[in-house]
Amino acid sequence: MFQKALDFLERSGIGEARLLGGEPTLHPEFPRLVQLALERGLRVQVFSNGVMPEPALRCLESHPAERVTVAINTSPGDAGQNEAFARLGNRVALSFNINTPAFKPAFLLRLIRRHGLSPRIRFGLAHPAADASNRFLHPLRYQAVGTRLAGFLEAARAAGVEVSFDCGFVPCMFPPGILDSLGPAASGIGSCCSPILDILPDGCVVSCFPLALLAREPLPEGENAQALRGRFTAKLSGYRRLGVFRECGACEARQSGPCNGGCLAASIGRLRRGPTARQIQRLGYQSV
Amino acid sequence: MTEYQAAEHVRWAVEAGGVVLIDCATGAATTLGYPQAAIWDFLTRGEPEEQICAKLCAIASLDPAAARALVRETVAALRDAGLVTRG
Amino acid sequence: MAPRLFAVPVFDKWLVYAPLHRVAALVNRAALQEFPEELRAALAGEPEPEPHPRQGPVSPQFLGLVPTRACNLSCAYCGFGATPCGEQMDPRLAAAGVDWMADFAARNGRRTLDVHFFGGEPFAAPEVVDVAVHRTRAVAAEKGLLPNLEVATNGVYTEARARWVGDYFDTVVLSFDGLRAVQDRHRPAGGGRGSFDQVAGTARVLSASPAEVCFRVCVARNNVEQLAETVHWFAEEFRPSSIDFETLQPTPESELAGLNPPDPYTFAAQFWKARRAAREHGVEPVYAAAVTTEPRISFCPVGNDTLILHPNGRVSACYLLERDWQARGLDLNLGRMGAGGDVELPEEDVHRVRQLAAGKPRCENCFCRWSCAGGCHVNHSFPGCSSAYDDFCIQTRLITACSLLDGLGLESMADELALDQEEMQRLAVRPSDWLEDA
Numbered sequence: 001m002f003q004k005a006l007d008f009l010e011r012s013g014i015g016e017a018r019l020l021g022g023e024p025t026l027h028p029e030f031p032r033l034v035q036l037a038l039e040r041g042l043r044v045q046v047f048s049n050g051v052m053p054e055p056a057l058r059c060l061e062s063h064p065a066e067r068v069t070v071a072i073n074t075s076p077g078d079a080g081q082n083e084a085f086a087r088l089g090n091r092v093a094l095s096f097n098i099n100t101p102a103f104k105p106a107f108l109l110r111l112i113r114r115h116g117l118s119p120r121i122r123f124g125l126a127h128p129a130a131d132a133s134n135r136f137l138h139p140l141r142y143q144a145v146g147t148r149l150a151g152f153l154e155a156a157r158a159a160g161v162e163v164s165f166d167c168g169f170v171p172c173m174f175p176p177g178i179l180d181s182l183g184p185a186a187s188g189i190g191s192c193c194s195p196i197l198d199i200l201p202d203g204c205v206v207s208c209f210p211l212a213l214l215a216r217e218p219l220p221e222g223e224n225a226q227a228l229r230g231r232f233t234a235k236l237s238g239y240r241r242l243g244v245f246r247e248c249g250a251c252e253a254r255q256s257g258p259c260n261g262g263c264l265a266a267s268i269g270r271l272r273r274g275p276t277a278r279q280i281q282r283l284g285y286q287s288v
Numbered sequence: 289m290t291e292y293q294a295a296e297h298v299r300w301a302v303e304a305g306g307v308v309l310i311d312c313a314t315g316a317a318t319t320l321g322y323p324q325a326a327i328w329d330f331l332t333r334g335e336p337e338e339q340i341c342a343k344l345c346a347i348a349s350l351d352p353a354a355a356r357a358l359v360r361e362t363v364a365a366l367r368d369a370g371l372v373t374r375g
Numbered sequence: 376m377a378p379r380l381f382a383v384p385v386f387d388k389w390l391v392y393a394p395l396h397r398v399a400a401l402v403n404r405a406a407l408q409e410f411p412e413e414l415r416a417a418l419a420g421e422p423e424p425e426p427h428p429r430q431g432p433v434s435p436q437f438l439g440l441v442p443t444r445a446c447n448l449s450c451a452y453c454g455f456g457a458t459p460c461g462e463q464m465d466p467r468l469a470a471a472g473v474d475w476m477a478d479f480a481a482r483n484g485r486r487t488l489d490v491h492f493f494g495g496e497p498f499a500a501p502e503v504v505d506v507a508v509h510r511t512r513a514v515a516a517e518k519g520l521l522p523n524l525e526v527a528t529n530g531v532y533t534e535a536r537a538r539w540v541g542d543y544f545d546t547v548v549l550s551f552d553g554l555r556a557v558q559d560r561h562r563p564a565g566g567g568r569g570s571f572d573q574v575a576g577t578a579r580v581l582s583a584s585p586a587e588v589c590f591r592v593c594v595a596r597n598n599v600e601q602l603a604e605t606v607h608w609f610a611e612e613f614r615p616s617s618i619d620f621e622t623l624q625p626t627p628e629s630e631l632a633g634l635n636p637p638d639p640y641t642f643a644a645q646f647w648k649a650r651r652a653a654r655e656h657g658v659e660p661v662y663a664a665a666v667t668t669e670p671r672i673s674f675c676p677v678g679n680d681t682l683i684l685h686p687n688g689r690v691s692a693c694y695l696l697e698r699d700w701q702a703r704g705l706d707l708n709l710g711r712m713g714a715g716g717d718v719e720l721p722e723e724d725v726h727r728v729r730q731l732a733a734g735k736p737r738c739e740n741c742f743c744r745w746s747c748a749g750g751c752h753v754n755h756s757f758p759g760c761s762s763a764y765d766d767f768c769i770q771t772r773l774i775t776a777c778s779l780l781d782g783l784g785l786e787s788m789a790d791e792l793a794l795d796q797e798e799m800q801r802l803a804v805r806p807s808d809w810l811e812d813a
Contacts, residue, residue, distance in 0.1 A: 102657030138614055140587060144657060238315035241308055242301055246585055247521065249303045249319070270301040270585055271310065272542065274294030274332045302542040302585075305516040322513035329509070333535075339502075346466040346506045347513060 002033055004219060005199045006040050012225035020047040020198070025056035034059055034068065044068045047095075050081030057087055065091045071122065073097060076107045085115035093118040095166075099126035099137050101144035105152045109159045121156065123149065124166035127210045127263045139244040139266055146173035153182070167192040167208075168263035170244065171253055190259030195232040197225055207232040210265030214239075242267035292363055293375045294332045309371055318371065323348040327362045331372065378418050380810040381742035382407060383776060383802050385792060389813065390779060394670050394745045395422035399779045401788075411810055426672035426745055428729040429680055433709075433720055437489035437525075438476035439676070439683035439694055440469055440507055442500035448529050448570055450562045452593065452634055454626035455696060459565070461495060464686040466506035467714035472684040473507055475718055477514040488515040492526040493683070493694040498536065508543050527591070529562065530577035531570050537577040541584020548619070549578060551590045553605040557598045561634070575612075582614035589661075590615045594646075595623040599637035602649035610656030617659040620646055622770065624754050639766040640799050643773035647793035664767070665774040667782075670745035677707060677752040678732025680725070688712055690720065692728045695753050703757035705731070737762045740807035747771045769803040776802055 009017060017037040019030075025048055027033060037044050046060065050072040060068055070088055073095045074081055085092060094108050094117060108121050125145070128136040137145065146169075156163050162185065169189045171179060179186040195207040199219055205228065207215035215232040243254060243261030253259040261267055294300070297313040306325035309318045320328050326347050330340040337359060344355040366372040381392045389407045392399045396418045406414065445461030446453075473490060480488050490511045497504050508524060515522040525546040530537070540547055551574055552561040559569030581588045590609055594602065602620065609615055623629060623636045637645075646662055653660035663674055673679055677692045684690055693700060693707045700707045707728055710720035735749040735756045741764075749756030755767055764772070773793070780789040792798055806812070 100657050102655055138582075140585070140614075140616065141657065235315060238310045238312075238317045241310070241317040241319075246302060247304045249308065250305060267301075269583070270542075271299040272301065272332075272538070273299050304521060305512070322509070322516055326509040326513070329539075330505070343466065343502060343506050343509075346470045347509045349470075 001201070001203050002036065004203070006037060006042070008199070008219060008225070009042060010040060011222075014225060015041075016043040016045055018045045018047065023049050023051070025052040025060075030056045031059035034063075038063070038067060046070045048072055048084070050074065050078070050084040050092075052084055057084060060091065061087050063091075065118070069093060069118070071095045074108070074111065076104065082115075085111065085117060089116050090118045093120040093122065095122040095124060097124045097126050098145055099135050101137075101141045101148065103145070103148065105149075106155065109155060109161060112161060113159070119159070119161045120164065121161055122164045122166055123169075125168045125263065127168055127265050128269050129210055136266070139262065142170065142173035142244075142262075146178070147175055150175050150178045153178070165189055165192070167194075167196075168266065170262040171259050172245075172251070190253065190262075193260055193262065193264055195229045195236075197228060197232075207236065208265075210263070211236065211268075214268075236264060239264055239268055239271075242270060244270075246270075291374050292331055292367070292372045293334065295371055295373045298371050300328070300332075311371065318369065323358065324362050327359055328366075331363065331366075334375075378415050378422055380415060380418075381808040382810045382813040383742055383772075383805065383808050384813075385776065385780065385788065385802065386795075386798060390776060391810065392742050392779060393418055393422070394667065394742070395425060396420070397423075397670075399783060401780070401783055401785060407810070407813060414810070423670055426670050426748075428672060428678065428733045430729075433680050433682070433725050434483070435476070435479070435680045435682045437491050437523075437681065438472055439491050439493055439681060440464070440472060440497075440503075441493050441495070441683060441685050441694060442469065442497045442503035442507070443686060444495040444696075445499040446494060446496040446529070447499055447531055448496065448562055448564055450529075451560065451632035452595070452623055452626055452629035454624075454628055454699070455495065459499070461499070462686040463500040464503045464684075465714050466503050468684070468686075468688055468712065469503050469507040470510045471714055471716045471718075472682075472712055473510045473514060474716060475712065476682075477511075477518055477520065480520055481518045486521060487523040488518070488520040489523045489525070492524075492528075494527070496529050496531070497526055498528060498532055498540075501536075512543075529570070530574040530581075531564060532573070532577065534576060534580055537580040538584065540577075541581045541586045544586050546587045546589065547581055548589045548591050549574070549581065550593070551575075551578060551609075552593050553598050553601060554608060557601065557605075560597070561593060561595070578613045587616045588614060589617045589619055591619045591621065593623055594620055594637055594642060595629075596635045596637045599641050599645050602645045603652045606649045606652040606656075606658070606660070610653065610658050615658055617661050618649075618653055619661040619663065620649070621663075622767070636766060639770035640773070640796055640803075643770045643777070643799065644793045646770075646774055647777050647789065651790075662771075662774050664743070664747040664750050664771040665778055667746045667775060667778060671748050672745070673732040673748050673752070674746075675751050678729060680729070682709060682720075684712055688714075693753060700753050703753055704759070705753065705757060707731075707753075731758075737764070737768070740809060740812070741768070741772065742808040743768075743771055743775050746775060764804060772803050773799050 024046055034044050048070055060070060070092050072081055072092050096108060112119055126136045164185050165188060171190045197205055198208060199205045203219050204216050205219045206212040215235050244266045248254050248261045254261055298309055298311055300307050300309045306319060306321040307328055323344060340359050341355040344350060345352060378393055382389045388401050388403055391402055398418055443461045443463045445459060447459060477488050488511055511524060512522045524544045526544050527548040530549045552558050555571040558571040562570050564570045606618060609618060622642055623634060625636060650660040681692055682690050683694045688711050689708060690710045690712055691707045692709055709724050709728060712718050731752055738744040738749050750767055777789040777793055
């Protein structure tokens with residue numbers, strides 16, 4: 001299955017194999033998977049929680065940062081990652097998932113400095129899982145997050161750390177003028193929500209984890225990523241009309257192009273479905 | 289009206305100016321502005337026609353006959369578009 | 376004219392405050408004694424004008440609608456005397472009110488059409504709310520305004536209704552006094568049943584909805600020590616963007632139920648502790664009387680040109696019961712509206728109500744005069760009220776002082792103050808806060 005996935009990357013002209021999970025380093029053949037990808041001339045990026053078995057650590061530290069990088073998702077006080085930081089050094093770029101507006105990112109700069117990590121931080125928003133069972137960041141909290149991030153950016157710049165943003169960030173969450181100061185890092189804000197194409201262990205490929213229930217099919221033989229993205233995009237196009245906020249439909253930034261309305265999974269969370277006739281009777285809308 | 293309900297494959301979201309309906313089977317999106325968005329709200333709650341019309345009179349400044357005609361016309365259009373079905 | 380400063384003691388220092396310059400500073404005693412004029416001179420620039428009663432045509436921030444005074448709860452402290460039945464507003468009257476507000480907003484270049492719902496329990500008249508909400512949205516779309524709908528509600532209804540509220544309202548102020556024992560004691564449903572399960576269920580539904588959710592907590596002596604714990608629980612279980620704390624306003628009903636207002640020093644201390652807990656969760660804690668962001672002459676609807684439309688077509692400046700104002704010798708009526716769109720808002724009535732916001736003797740020498748501004752005009756700063764600081768004044772002064780210290784980056788000093796009864800008493804009860812009287 002892994003080889004088929006690598007075949008798919010090759011015929012799609014994708015130069016990097018991204019390994020994620022769960023925790024990908026727990027795969028019993030993780031070092032071999034990395035080797036297989038490298039032998040195909042691909043770079044490897046591993047998305048990890050930083051708590052890795054020894055064979056995985058040894059594998060990763062044996063390759064230079066130009067071939068293998070590790071994105072470690074961290075949170076304050078997470079001591080279990082220290083060994084990975086110490087041994088992998090500048091192969092590691094930090095990522096931080098925001099699920100509350102009360103987040104405090106200053107510790108990220110301290111970690112980079114202390115362990116000589118790559119001077120890059122990727123911020124992500126905790127989006128709702130397909131069954132909304134996780135603790136996600138509600139879109140109403142986006143502006144508070146944007147304000148706090150804006151305050152952090154100056155410190156990051158002063159420390160020589162480059163900040164980038166994962167999917168789902170929207171222009172209106174930031175204070176006016178901040179996006180201009182971000183430079184190239186702002187390029188994806190508002191537009192970075194498109195089929196990522198995550199290939200699952202069972203051989204299926206999904207648009208992304210949060211949308212796994214809506215856009216999913218077996219990894220196609222012979223087709224490339226562009227064709228698959230096109231199909232997923234078409235399938236989800238109706239939902240794209242939504243946007244994460246009620247006001248997205250009337251928003252100028254949305255209509256003129258810079259913003260596509262934010263995370264599609266968060267947008268879909270606004271959808272309602274009708275009750276059955278029997279449920280209507282039982283729900284008793286009319287009574288307080 | 290109580291005999292109509294949203295089709296099984298239809299989902300909707302409230303927007304600033306109305307409501308957007310998504311047909312999950314085809315991916316098509318339909319926007320309802322006012323006063324049709326109000327009709328959709330009451331319809332999907334299973335309210336009887338008379339009740340919908342009474343409220344619509346106040347919402348859209350219509351007389352009862354015009355309200356009834358608008359409700360029936362809207363429901364017919366939604367039915368023809370496959371967005372509502374008989375319960 | 377030299378700027379007038381306030382100065383209140385905080386331990387061995389003085390908190391100097393110039394609200395009209397939006398400046399605060401902490402100085403030592405020597406600075407106060409030796410450099411009072413230099414302190415004044417240090418405030419460069421003109422102060423903002425001292426807030427005065429409004430003038431000119433009536434200019435409401437929002438339209439308030441009271442669809443009914445009926446309610447499906449029997450809250451232990453509620454003086455509304457609400458019953459399950461009650462007069463309901465004619466939906467056409469609600470629509471007329473919305474139309475008036477929409478015309479006003481469009482004529483005056485506003486971006487939003489703001490309509491707020493009060494009660495009783497607004498959803499005890501669901502058809503009226505349905506009509507008013509959809510009318511607001513329809514008219515807003517027609518006039519190029521953004522609808523902004525807010526409701527103060529008890530949350531006791533079906534899950535389907537809760538979902539509807541979350542979908543159609545922009546802000547939901549949910550009365551939720553805390554954990555089960557408190558909620559059920561304070562806010563029982565009829566027949567001795569509690570309301571906790573339903574309200575918590577509604578809070579959960581609203582937390583997942585597109586609406587801003589604010590919890591309003593009534594604080595009495597029995598729950599004042601639990602504020603921080605309550606805040607932690609609220610923040611973990613739900614998604615309030617703010618939690619608004621209000622101390623119990625005694626009523627005959629609350630006395631019968633054995634509920635009493637909290638000691639003001641205890642409330643101030645516990646609010647300050649709860650505030651920290653809230654901020655850690657990214658939730659904004661609110662004690663409305665202590666908001667210092669902008670000088671004001673009133674923070675209640677009275678004096679702010681708020682128009683509250685009642686079921687019988689009367690328009691008033693206050694959503695409390697007419698009998699309550701009348702008991703204070705007040706007339707807060709502003710006019711009338713009819714279902715046909717006829718509106719009467721006599722200038723002399725508007726002027727009379729506006730003037731109530733001025734001249735509050737008890738506030739004259741208080742450093743909170745332009746933030747608290749006397750609080751509620753019916754329950755606190757009514758004509759003939761006592762000139763001595765009462766519990767509301769004390770807790771407001773303390774929380775405001777702590778907030779100012781916090782704004783100066785002196786959070787630990789604010790924390791210390793909130794834990795020191797003697798220091799709090801020294802600050803809270805002073806005949807005058809003016810610098811020259813320090």
